Amino acid sequence: MLYVRQLKLWRCSEGCVMASWRFVILGVGLLLGGCYQATLEPAPTAAMTPHDKELLARAPYAQARIPEPFQRHIVDYHRKEAPGTILIDPDNRFLYLVQPGGKAIRYGVTVGEEAQGWSGVAKVGSMAEWPGWTPTPGEQQRLGPFPAHVPGGPQNPMGARGLYLYANGKDTLYRIHGTNQPEYIGQAISSGCIRLTNEDVIDLYSRVKIGTPVVVLAPGQGDSPFSPKVALSGGLGRE
Helix, strand or coil, X not given: CCEEECCEEEECCCCCEEEECCEEECCCCECCCCCCCEEECCCCCCCCCHHHHHHHCCCCXXXXXXXXXXCCEEEXXXXXXXXXXXXXXXXXXXXXXXXXXCEEXXXXXXXXXXXXXXCEEEEEEEEEECCCECCCHHHHHHHCCCCCCECCCCCCCCCCEEEEEEECCEEEEEEEECCCCHHHCCCECCCCCEECCHHHHHHHHHHCCCCCEEEECCCCCCCCXXXXXXXXXXXXXXC
16 A cells, blocks of 8 residues: 655556655655656645535544555646546546646546446536535435435535536536545445545536536546556446
8 A cells, every 4th residue: 555745656558667755655656757756735725615614513423544556646647638628537536627737637537326327528508516416216225315405515415516417518527526535536336426535526526617628537547647546456346
């Protein structure tokens, strides 16, 4: 398992690895050729409103320790998506917000089965702060019983923000949202779409807008340099 403080790591195409760090416990599998650098960023709070802070103070979950690869990082970005694009790599449990200059903000995510059933290119069609949730019949059967509608708030599994993806003018039913189960960040679990910690989804929400393009990679297309399947083997999958 990897734990890093201000890790800066480069991998060359010949397989050599050079790193400078303060504290590292080794155990990382690097899967991508070419040069790669990741810098751990502090937990974002600037985008939080007083209302956010009030609700998060009443969150029904204990403060979770997120494995460091799934904490928010600034990373080199090798793909060709334009700045401002969201790219989701469900295989490796990462969401990228592409930045100018070959960089991206990388967030760790939880992947639910609803998120594993769709891939392609979409746009953010609507956005909501502390969204409500209407459980589907399947969710009621598997996870309930729930009320017919759960209002927004810290008890709601949709968390602090919701981004709803549309393609060809239609709702894909694919969601990017917060969570009241942050302990599952970096895992695949039995329900939900793409979940970020509430702090991270608030940060992401503040950086995007209606119409933001979103690319969702199909299974087997993920190529994130840090792979939880290697770096965190034995502790994360709940397929």
